[in-house]
Amino acid sequence: MNARVGVYVCECGNNISDQVDIAALVPMLEGAPGVVKVMSHRLLCSKEGQEFLAEEVRKEGLTHLVVAACSPRQHLPTFMEVCKRGGLNPYLMQMANIREQCAWVTSDRHEATEKAARMIRAAIARVVRQAPLPEREVEANPDVIIIGGGLSGTVTASMLAGPERRVHVVDRNPALAVALTSLKGVETHGGCEVEAVRGFFGNFEVELASKGSRQEVRVGAMVVCTGSRAMTLQEMGYPGSEAPHVVVLPQDPESLRPYLDALPSGQPKVMFVHCAGRERVGYCSGVCCLRSFKAMRWMAETAPNAQLSCLHQDICVPGRDGEREYQGILGIGARMTWGRLTALAQQGPQVTVSFRREDGSIGQDAADLVILVPATVPNHGARALIDIIGVEAGPAGFVEEAHPMLEPVSTSVKGIYVAGSASGPRDGRATSLLSLAAAAQIAAELRPGKTLRLEAQTSQVCEALCTGCRNCMTVCTYGAIEYDLVAQTCRVNETICRGCGNCVAACPSEAISVKGATYQQILQEIKEAVR
């Protein structure tokens, strides 16, 4: 069938027509290959303009459409909808941005008109080489697997489980909390680890292994709730940290009781040392100052005769409660010293604490009990899990969010979410909020009974050109490319591909292209623009 291209030029009120001579422009476009109609309109995005355009597509039996108007950023969705209403596949429409890229930035009217004509001819050359792309959908499994049965796993599970959605919770620990095992709609897999993951958002197959047995679970989404832990004395690596009166601050200060009982009578000196392990990990955990202050307050109440001191670096207590707690600690007379811990040494009944001040000088102090406030690090096994499921991790080994601000519970893999302190050190409130957020995001994106819409403009591999070098696989952040061992070529899984085009740039053989933006389409477009 011969192409019947319609070209519609929007005047955008006077925004385009002030600078582009529409009357001169229209005849410049007539007669371009395939073009059957060229027309201008005062404002194509208006309700009346949209109806007119949809009617034109139908009436003229157009096979392709060029809309010369504003930026596609503003109105691409508008005109794609118009195509649908007119019965034309929306990928057979091309916009030429003759407002922002021409009328608004070209001072000479004659030049602007000439430039607009070139831009529109380029769009025509491209659109006739475009193919219709189908809107694709896939059935999705609403069930969810949560990896980790701690606070974040429990909160996420309790929000998601329901009559229409089954939730699996996996934990390496065989004994899972009653709060979890008693939840309706939750199936727990204690003592299990994730061995392998196949599939994609909506349809994952997760292989679980426990001692001697294997099991496969089918779900639509996964949540990483592996949490974090305190750095150990060995990992911190301070000289002398094996001294008997040196202890890492436990989650619950009550666990310090045996140490208090062992303190000498009189006025024993208890020293809290902040930022233990910070230099090694390279970041501030952000939650420890407040935790330390709360423990110091507990200590002041439990052992009122103890002399409290605190070796700290910059105090980090953002938010409404932190500063009050800080002032409270200053109020109970704790001695505060700024310094970086360098070494510990048991000397007789006391521990000598060496530190470096901000000006570089060395200081020393001694205490009967030294409590190290530890850096927070990813939990044991998190690294291995991250590798198995293929999400990106940051330098510290925490799961990296898809976007640090806007997508705080999504990961680099669509359908795998992260909650709690698996993505960074968090306090209890932040852990719960992140878990609620992850649950809400999944509930919205994976709705029981709803299909998932897939990207229409995916990559495709031309097998005849593919040499099987697999460069594309290394740059694909979605894991959408597979290597066919038999054919020795790469293949795109179009259910996963999101059409970013990374693989196109990486392919040395020009074997890959993104549908709707092929080499031919772009080349012809450029040729026409610079002819």
Next chain:
Amino acid sequence: MTRNGDILIIGAGIGGIQASHLLSKAGHQVHLVEKTAHIGGTSIKFEDVFPNLECATCMLSPLEQELLQDPNVHLLTLTEVAGLEGGPGDFTVRLRQRARYVNLENCIGCGACYDACPVSAINEFEEGLSQRKAICIPCAGTLPNVPRIDKEVCIRFKGQECVACQQACMFEAVEYGQEDRDIELKVGAVLVAVGSGTMDVRELPHLSYGVHPGVFTSLELERLNASNGPTEGKIQLRDGRAPNRVALVHCVGRRERTLCSGVCCRYLLKFRHYLRHKLPCAEVLEFHGDLCLPNKGDQRFLGEMAPDGEGLVRAEVVRIEVEGDYLKVIHRRDGREAIETVDMVVLSPALTPPKGATELARTLGVALADDGFFVVNGVASSRPGILILGGASGPKDIRETVVEALAAAGGACKAVMEGEDGK
């Protein structure tokens, strides 16, 4: 009885926008109410955002654009909540919408009317650093890209026969006859996303803000650096000169409010990046106390912006004195007072409860804490079915606000459903 699944969101900043997107995806109808004429809140005032110095406009405008085209989101600008009755799943909310005097559908945002307007007024969005017309958008790029007429300054509304904007409009979009209107809606849950305010630094007269033109607030510096701001991105003093020596002052109002706002250390480091980029010759001194840099990348950024502690002065600013064109920053360091002379001072004021929090809390029937922020348990307010997110319940950065927005959106869905179970 049937429960209402519609959700009311108060405030169209980044929190309200992200909550709207999630609820729309989850199949709910959202009524998004915004007090001003545009969406985007405070974040759209920033040029770059922490931690990756991402362009804020590039990050936010696609989200805003998507919101405006979402059939599930009913945006009501220039609107405030006047009353609320009922409970989860069955609230009746009364809204008051002020007239825009510009037809949202007809206007294409070409801006022809601004040039025609004879009135000039202070632009509040630009922190008073520039002038605007009576018919205007606050700055280039704000959405919806439709101006409004500010009745308070428009001479037509003061009795003069001016029709300049109407004549300039090619699309018959200017409608002087529009009237304020009352709207009543039925919703199942309410999200409060009104953000926080900033402390008025005039409360601290020893810092000479408003006394000497060389003293700026952090939001003023953000707008000076913004490419769509009053100086098109030139960081300059109020008389147009470039500053040579700049003092960044941390923790302004921290003691008075017993509150570490948690965002200032990070944005002040970002300012060093702005200054280094725009004014490579200017010397920068940062007067700081405890540096609060807990997030991913923060410590690395500190290392890049202040290698070997360059420009960092651990000292408390005692007062700022005026000396002709210059400013003397009197600070206490290791117990001794010292002086540095600069020509520009940037203050980082504490974040405060949002303006109008007391009235809003009364209207909604939710509790405020002693410090004026909303009382929350997680994101739940003191009243079932009403959730609070972002800066309204304490200082938050963008990331924390978005996390709470998602959590609150989930909570709203649950509130609607649980109402159903309960009946």
